[in-house]
Amino acid sequence: MEGFFKRKESSSGPNMVDLDKLPWDPADRIRILDYHPDQRDEIRRKYWLNGPCQPRGHNFPTKLIGKKKRRFVKTWFDDYGKWLEYSSGNYVGNQGGRDVFSQQGCHAWNKAIDTFETHVGDVNSAHNKALKKCEDLINQNQSIATNFHKQDDITKKANRIRLNATINDCRLLLKNALSFCGHDESKKSLCKGNFLEIMDLIMLHDKELRELPKAAGNNQYLSPSIQKDIANCFEEEVVSSILKEIGDDVFSLLVDESSDVSKKEQMAIVLRYVDAHGLVKERFVGLVHVMETSSLALKYAIDTFFAKYGLSLKRLRGQGYDGANNMRGEFNGLKAKILEENSSAYYVHCFAHQLQLVVVTVARKHLGVVNFFDNLSILMNIVCSSCKRTDILRYNEKERVEKEIGSGILETGSGLNQELSFIRPGDTRWNSHYKTLIRLVDMFPSIIRVLEYVKKECNNPSTQNQAFKMIGFLSSFEFAFYLHLMLHILGLTDILSRALQRKDQDILEAVLLVETTKGKLQEFRERGFDPLLEKIHLFCEKHNIEIMDMTENYISGGGPRAKRQRYDMTNQHYYKFDCFNTVVDMEIQEFGDRFTEINTKLLQNMTAFNPFDSFSKFDASILMRLCEFYPYDFDNGEKVVLAHQLDLYIDSVRKDEHFSNLSGIADLARVMVETRKHISFPLVYRLLKLTLVLPVATATVERCFSAVKIVKTNLRNRIGEDFLNACVVCAVEKEALESVTNEVVIDRFQKMKSRRGQL
Template sequence: MAMVLRYVDARGIVKERFFGIVHVTGTSSSILKSAIDTLFAEHGLSLKQVRGQGYDGTSIMRGEFNGLKALILNDNSSAYYIHCFAHQLQLVVVAVANKHDGVENFFNMLSMVVNVVNASCKRKDMLRQSYKDRVQEAIGNCEIETGRGLHQELSLIRAGDTRWGSHYKTMTSLLALFPNVIEVLQYVEEDGDNGFSRTQATSILAYLKTFDFVIYLHLMFHILEVTDLLSRALQKKNQDIVEAISLIRGTKQLLQTFRESGFDPLLKKMYSFCEANGIVSLDMAECYKKNGRLRTGITNRHYYEFDIFNTVMDMQLQEFGDRFSEVSTELLKNIAALSPCDSFSKFNVSDLLELAKLYPYDFDRMEMIALEKELNMYYVIVHQDERFSDLSGIVELARLMVDTKKHKIYPLVYRLLKLALVLPVATATVERCFSAMKIVKTDLHNKIGDEFLNAALICTIEKEALLDVTSDDVISQFQKMKTHRTQL
């Protein structure tokens, strides 16, 4: 089990640091809780000091009664649980892909395209050469611009099974390489290694030339393009909970706007794509034919706009609302009052006093009385200070308060800021630690012990923190470990 601590340092900067790995004998919540208690005790820490906890959302972690978060909340009611926003965003796309037959079939075919095209080095080389020839021809016809960094060599990117953001990269590469992908598939269809690969290429080619494929490609590409911006923002170490909520609401609004007025612009892109790649376009006014033969009582526009576009977008928005329902909880609503955006337009003394009540270990009765007066004075001063007039979030606010020494003048307000900043937004840092573990514990180091592995991971992950460690410090520490024959 990997652990990461999120805290605010003396300069008001949010930090996420790898704390260590713990060997656990099982994955039950009680075993994980015991391992955390042991690790904290070894370093002189206590769960009473924790003000936030975040996991990927499995039942073992988020269970209301016996989950790890519940066990920690029993010891410390102020250790508020936040389900990883980045993981929730992945689940939004996964849910739609599993519930809508057309979207599920599209992603299955997309995976099949990548598998067939990347099945051998010969096909990969053929794809690269085909793209290179197409670019050279376009440059010769003055159809595209040239310059440093433009038209780099591309390949069809394989999507990850657990990271749905990677599907966006796959579709981006497919859009850029579509004519070349078709060329490779046609080669496989004619000269494939065996009958199965030829049959597979034939079925893929038939699907890629349908109008259904075109709409699912462009529709899901746009959805993942919008959510990819949010996904990358959520993975920043210094991302604060207030800004994350704002980004989530903004993403949902973009999807809602696209749902209301995005079909016609999407249709133009689809027609342009069909014309460029020799795919037969459909007249939206004509009667829709099911399976290309059976006539129905609806038009093509009705089918593609209402039965596909609107249905998928409604499912997407519904999942967004369900997965991020906790954004409207009392804790996060009150934290929003700390935001300095738009000249502290959301500042509200009542909300901030309610926020302080949620942390009984941090504000006693006398401090609650003093906090109200301090908040009123704080607002008057910072609202008139030009240095605080153009801040984008509470991360910048905390840093500026330290720089201007106002964290000493308004210590209770600054304490509220720190409590808001330590709430975890995503578990991306923990995921990176697991990735680093694969680098350190290789086949040659498969018998590495837990203690040495932990030390090696700290050196690998926390490189910035080790920059201040000099060679003399290392030598001195080595000499103190035990008596050596020779003094270094």
């Protein structure tokens, strides 16, 4: 049974613990007395700074008491906000201890108010005495160390000035994702690092800071531990501001995992929600190191993160991941584990996760495509492995372009015929495979010349042999076929891939693009083989590649005749049915798997909200069907009221000129808030928000990993997990970082631990 504030006894010895890994749910905590004596005050301080565990968005379960169903009321958090906590842990043993909340907790909801008041008691009660001790612990001026070492007002003012300068320095470095430390931080060093260099610059232009008296005990607020504490303060304030924006509202979860430069698996967590102004926001809230990427480990990491910040899975209304098998599994994946707890957390595949890479990965299930891309990788290694070969490629390409311009084949003009390079496709670069194939077609004659040069002039026999085999492969019909097949498929998905990477992508436009792309793939499958074959023949004629007779029997392999095998089918049958149809069918099936039947209906119903053309697609019956997907958000009575609100809503917005030129449902939510129609039609606005939080098209999580690569580099690969998380959160959420004032940081910094200098 769920209840609040229960402690769990510890069976372990008094070992020192990591303060950042303390359990946040009261049901999982151990007694303070079970910790090491030297660490108890730090643990008390950490719990106090993070505040009570109050999951306001949780669906509090009911309990039959007498003849009535009772449950916890979240408004009690407002009345007893300083100390009241709620736990969803499982209780064992005696549950009747009203006077010992810290041991057994309480779930007698019919007598909760009386129990709370009795527990608080009078001024001298045990509760109020404990509360006073906690406040004294946080208040540095009440500590024994401070009273032994009294500091005058001049010293305190000097400490505050120094700390302000350090905070400004850290803010600049965090905002721009710059490193803090240097190779040699001594006073005479010319490589002090960004932090000390900027501090010297601040002192040069700040006369007041420069003329301060010498800090007592070298208390200058410049040490690496101080820098990390300030970074942590900024991170906590940024995340707190984001969670404050979400409040008790619904949101969606976006997760991706990738390894950093030191080969640690990192999981980025992004929350998508609609703020108080009706704006859709996707905010990065944390980077979590996971020892393994199994669905169970990822789910545990998410549960821990949610518990830490008081978030509830019950408020989740969407989830989007990168498509890896351990996260997409129908039964064992992370998606399924979350759906077990919340059936309204609909999974929508995050298409922006390198769509071109997904297309290539799916196609590589075909042996012919595998062979094509493996040879492409070898070709890249031969042509681009040395500066000399790259220069030869550029020179030959320049010579070819000049010749074709002179003969009138190419036109001249601004921006035309720029110098090209044969780029290597990368798993972390969007559209790179498509660009590589385009360059291969454009630079084909120059690439052949480089291979011929390597075959004749290279001193390495192995590389010479590779170049010889590669020339043979590039001169084959099979190469031309797979080159144009993959080029066409990647071209069809390129527009969708680019559109889904935009930050301002509208959900309805995304659905339309997906459906259009699926339709084009199906059309290509039914009528595209013959036009594709014509393009291949033109390419072969242009580059003197032998055109295959499609009526002859297919012969496998390109090696010696003894190893070839003749099949009882024509080349036409093999290339059309075994290659073309199979590869295209794989892509069509993959697109279908990304949008399940439930999600397709869900997204199609959302089109009824489209404000385009004076809400021409509005249909109240469709929106009522959409409402059925969210049983936790609309009870039977609210569904009746919603039907009436929809009739009034459509007449109201069609007559209001503010709604006449909207581009999408994201704009619709914003204008509803601006015109205060979200107050007049609260249920309509609630349904609209549920559609907006679904993460159909987003590249936010991918951009977070771009920040990780900037923060954690080869020269900075030993940065700790907590410091890395603080740096990345601040670097990504620059707007929230700017809104954090120095005073707020100073207050949190002072309360984190006992400080030598007082402010």
